[in-house]
Amino acid sequence: MMKRIENFWHSPALRKGWGKRSVIGIPYIFLILFFSLPFLIVFKLSISDTEGIRFKDLFDYIDGVAILRVRVSNYLFLMTDSLYVYTYWYSIKLAALNTVICLIVGYPFAYFMARAPATWRPTLLMLVTLPFWTSYLLRVYAWKGLLDDNGVINNFLIWAHVIDSPIKMMYTSFSMMVGLVYTYLPFMILPLYSTLVKMNLTLLEAASDLGARPLTTFWLITVPLSKAGIIAGSMLVFIPSLGEYVIPELLGGPETQMIGRTLWNEFFSNNDWTMASAVAVSMVVLILIPLAVFNKYQADSGAAKGT
């Protein structure tokens, strides 16, 4: 009996299984500990009733009656209150606008990087990732020095007698947009580059051979074949910019109400933790939708290629 148990534990199949499982298990455990668990806590807070500053338990058991107490008022308030609806809508619009601008600016970048001589490409790639070498906060803050009323740009324009008085750029939606595009551009360029650089250039010759002019070839061949990169880049820009807090706070004007900022206010100014949690949970749900679309597309294209 002992012998058999020993054999069982030392059987190669099991050991192999354990090795595999522990490798896969590490990210699972990480996600459970640092994502699922905190999220559940936040979710619990968002539906908890409060008594002063104390949270009431979700479950009660009084005289043989089990009571599940779920407070939905926060969510109802989120959906009905015009300020919150506006904030969400504004954030989505801004994130979408940022994504579109990053795509328009980033596509030519990625295109010329991918078509540059192979010896230049590592250098160009490094230049795109170079900003990551300094703190994101510092880089955003540095825009202040450029866009301020007596910042570099205004001073130069006044010096060159283009304008008489400084143009108001700082603390407007313009300065915020500049900051957002500047920060998120590399996340658009990198996935686009990686799909464009892998493209079979013979296909472009074939299109040209069949009578397509360069612009037609671009729209009918290059763009459709870089769809995976466009979608990946858009997700990488859209999702984090939806919840962006630092850039609107540092560069945005008073009128910019983004979710991240509202969240901060609820937590630290109003001390309304249940409301803040509800805001956070809604935001995750909001992000999950584009992510699900993305995953579905990836699964579809994967299936189509037979991989």
Add this chain to the structure above:
Amino acid sequence: MQPSGFAQENGMNDASYLRIHRLSKEFDSVAAVDDVTVDIRKGEIFALLGSSGCGKSTLLRMLAGFETPTSGSINLGGVEISAMPPYERPINMMFQSYALFPHMTVWENIAFGLKRQKLDKRKVADQVEQMLALVQLKPYAKRKPHQLSGGQQQRVALARSLALEPRLLLLDEPLGALDRKLREQTQFELKNIIKKVGVTCVMVTHDQEEAMTMADRIAIMSSGAIKQVGTPQEIYETPNCRFVADFIGNVNLFQGTLVEDQPDHCVIETPHGKLYVGHGISGALGMTLCAALRPENIVLQREAPADRRHNCVQGKIKESAYFGASSGYRVILDSGLQLQVTIPSTERHSDMLERGASVFAVWRDTSLMVLTQ
């Protein structure tokens, strides 16, 4: 369907439908194509044959418009096209790896060029249907390229390049991506379709069997230049230089000097004996030249022939190999030269010559090809 410049080509000289004149292409001052002049007839299949790096692909890409010639001209049906971009040339190419658009169906791939011509939808659909019928792929119209076999992809590529009814069809290693068995079968299919459509065709290949099966005429290329142009038979039976004789098929070469030259025969003195050639070459006595002999034109026999003066050498079997339809031998001559001999199995009469056997190799005086360069 084609640009207007090509409308009036009737009365053009059919023998020089495509004129390539003194065409050169240099990459970093190294000539990939070096002063090539060749005329291609209307409706013929013309093969550029050569080993890799001989410039055949560069020549083809210049015809398609993907490379700009350094100098020279390309004239198609009376119109100079060397400065035209590829999308304006009435020329279509079938690419080596087919270059089918992976995000489009078979139908859309074939329709791609037609749609660029701004034809109405009915016409596009009709033409695509016709092309699908031509290559027998009607049931596959809705499939994407990756759902097709290699042979089917090749047919889609052919249909796509024929859909625009080009003046000139270019084939870049048309069968290179297929496995051997399929290739043999496809060679004839491809040739039949091209002949049925009647399009003038220039193909590039490194496979001499492919070139000889498909082409009406072959140009042998080496280091950027054309060495010889001719029908497959001319190329094989009357090569004009050592390179061509050696490149096409197997050959035995004898170096020697001309010692007798008459209108009906000549004699070449070589270290391996006198070679008797059944035609005159009108050369200078004493000149150095080369006689080439195909392995299948040699007969091996154990007994000496009655007349041993000419075209009979003695040697020993060094190696033998049985190929099924034929047998190959290497005979080492008394002079040290190694002779390749191929004997068809039908003539062997089950008498396999054993290694080390002493044999006489004889051939007819008409089998020798005299090469002066």
